[in-house]
Amino acid sequence: GYHKVVKENMNLHNMVQDLKGNIRVYCRIRPSFNAESKNAIDFIGNDGSLVIIDPSKTQKDGKKVFQFNRVFSPTATQDEVFKDTQPLIRSVMDGYNVCIFAYGQTGSGKTHTMSGPSGRSTKDLGINYLALNDLFQMCNRRKDIIDYEIYVQMVEIYNEQIRSCSENGFTLPDATLRSVKSTTHVLNLMKLGEVNRVVSSTASNNQSSRSHSVLTVHVHGKDMSGSTIRSCLHLVDLAGSERVDKSEVTGERLKEAQYINKSLSCLGDVITALAQKNSHIPYRNSKLTLLLQDSLGGHAKTLMFAHISPEEESFCETFSTLKFAQRVSTVELGAARLNRESSEVIQLKEQIEILKMALANKE
Ligand code: ADP
Numbered sequence: 001g002y003h004k005v006v007k008e009n010m011n012l013h014n015m016v017q018d019l020k021g022n023i024r025v026y027c028r029i030r031p032s033f034n035a036e037s038k039n040a041i042d043f044i045g046n047d048g049s050l051v052i053i054d055p056s057k058t059q060k061d062g063k064k065v066f067q068f069n070r071v072f073s074p075t076a077t078q079d080e081v082f083k084d085t086q087p088l089i090r091s092v093m094d095g096y097n098v099c100i101f102a103y104g105q106t107g108s109g110k111t112h113t114m115s116g117p118s119g120r121s122t123k124d125l126g127i128n129y130l131a132l133n134d135l136f137q138m139c140n141r142r143k144d145i146i147d148y149e150i151y152v153q154m155v156e157i158y159n160e161q162i163r164s165c166s167e168n169g170f171t172l173p174d175a176t177l178r179s180v181k182s183t184t185h186v187l188n189l190m191k192l193g194e195v196n197r198v199v200s201s202t203a204s205n206n207q208s209s210r211s212h213s214v215l216t217v218h219v220h221g222k223d224m225s226g227s228t229i230r231s232c233l234h235l236v237d238l239a240g241s242e243r244v245d246k247s248e249v250t251g252e253r254l255k256e257a258q259y260i261n262k263s264l265s266c267l268g269d270v271i272t273a274l275a276q277k278n279s280h281i282p283y284r285n286s287k288l289t290l291l292l293q294d295s296l297g298g299h300a301k302t303l304m305f306a307h308i309s310p311e312e313e314s315f316c317e318t319f320s321t322l323k324f325a326q327r328v329s330t331v332e333l334g335a336a337r338l339n340r341e342s343s344e345v346i347q348l349k350e351q352i353e354i355l356k357m358a359l360a361n362k363e
C-alpha cells in the first residue's frame with residue numbers, strides 16, 4: 001500500500017513538473033558566519049517566497065519580494081536539498097537530459113551545494129556525489145530490465161578555455177569518457193578536479209574559484225527489446241557572479257572577471273532567448289552555453305540554485321543574484337523530451353544509413 005502511494009505521488013509529481021515546464025529555481029541561503037552583521041533576509045516562506053531588506057532604503061521599508069520554486073533556509077541540510085533534487089536526477093535514468101547549476105557570488109555556498117565542504121571531509125557531501133550514488137543504486141535495482149553504463153567527465157572552463165580533468169592535471173579536452181562503476185571511483189575523480197581547479201585570490205574570498213566546473217554524467221541504457229536510452233546530466237558549479245570593481249583589479253584578475261561576466265551574461269541571454277521562443281538561441285556565444293547546449297533548452301530539464309549570503313553587507317550581490325534568478329524562473333519551456341528509441345526506430349535508422357551509403361556509392 002505505502003509503496004503504491006509513493007509511486008503514484010512520484011508520477012503525479014512528474015506530471016506536475018511537466019505541466020509547469022522544465023525550468024526550476026531553488027534559492028539557498030547559507031548560514032551567517034558573522035554574528036555582528038545584520039541580516040538582510042526578512043522572511044522565508046514555505047511556498048518559495050522570500051523577502052529581503054535593502055539597508056540603504058531608510059525612508060521606506062526597503063522590502064523586496066521574490067518567488068521561487070523553493071527557498072532553503074540556512075538550516076537546511078544537504079539531504080533536504082538533495083531530496084528536492086532527486087526526482088530530476090532520476091529522470092536522467094528514463095532518458096531526459098538534465099542540467100543543474102549553482103549560481104551566486106563567491107562565498108555564497110555554490111561549492112558546498114554541489115560538492116560539499118572543501119578538504120578531505122566525506123561528511124555533508126553534495127549533489128554531485130549524492131546524485132551519482134543514487135544513479136548507481138537505480139542501475140542496480142533495474143539491472144534485470146535495463147543494462148546501464150555510466151560515464152563521467154569533468155571539465156573546467158577558465159578564461160573561455162575548456163580543459164578536461166585527468167590524472168595529469170588539466171589537459172586539452174579529450175573525447176574519452178570514463179566508465180564508472182562505483183561512487184568511490186567518482187569521489188577520486190572529484191578530488192582530482194578540486195585539486196586541479198584554478199583558484200586565486202579576490203577581494204571577497206582568497207580561495208575563490210574563477211572557473212566554471214562541470215561534472216557531466218552520461219547514461220547509456222539498453223533494455224531487453226533493444227530500446228536504448230542516451231541522456232546526460234550536467235552538474236555545474238559556476239564561477240562567482242560578483243561584479244568586480246575595475247579600479248581594484250588589474251591584469252590577470254581583470255581578464256578573469258571579464259570572461260566570467262561574459263559567460264554568465266551569455267547564460268542569461270540563452271535563457272531569455274528560450275523564454276521568448278526565439279528561432280535563434282545564442283549557444284555559440286560562450287563555451288559554457290555551448291557545453292550545456294543539449295541540456296539547456298526546450299527538451300531538457302533545468303534546475304538553477306541561486307545562492308545567497310544572508311549578511312547585510314552582501315545585499316547588492318544578493319539582490320543582483322535574486323534578480324537574475326527571477327528572470328530565469330519566469331522562463332516557460334515546453335515539455336521535456338525523452339531520448340529513448342525503440343528497436344524499430346533504430347533498425348529503420350540503420351536502414352536509412354545503408355540506403356544513403358548505397359546511394360552515395362552510385363553517384
Ligand atoms: P562558493 O563556492 O559559492 O564560493 P562555498 O561553497 O565555498 O562558496 O562556501 C563558502 C563557505 O561557507 C565554505 O566554508 C562553506 O563550507 C560554507 N558554507 C556554505 N554553505 C553552507 C551551508 N549551507 N552550511 C554550512 N556551511 C556552508
Ligand code: MG
Pocket residue numbers: 107110111112208209237
Ligand atoms: Mg566555490
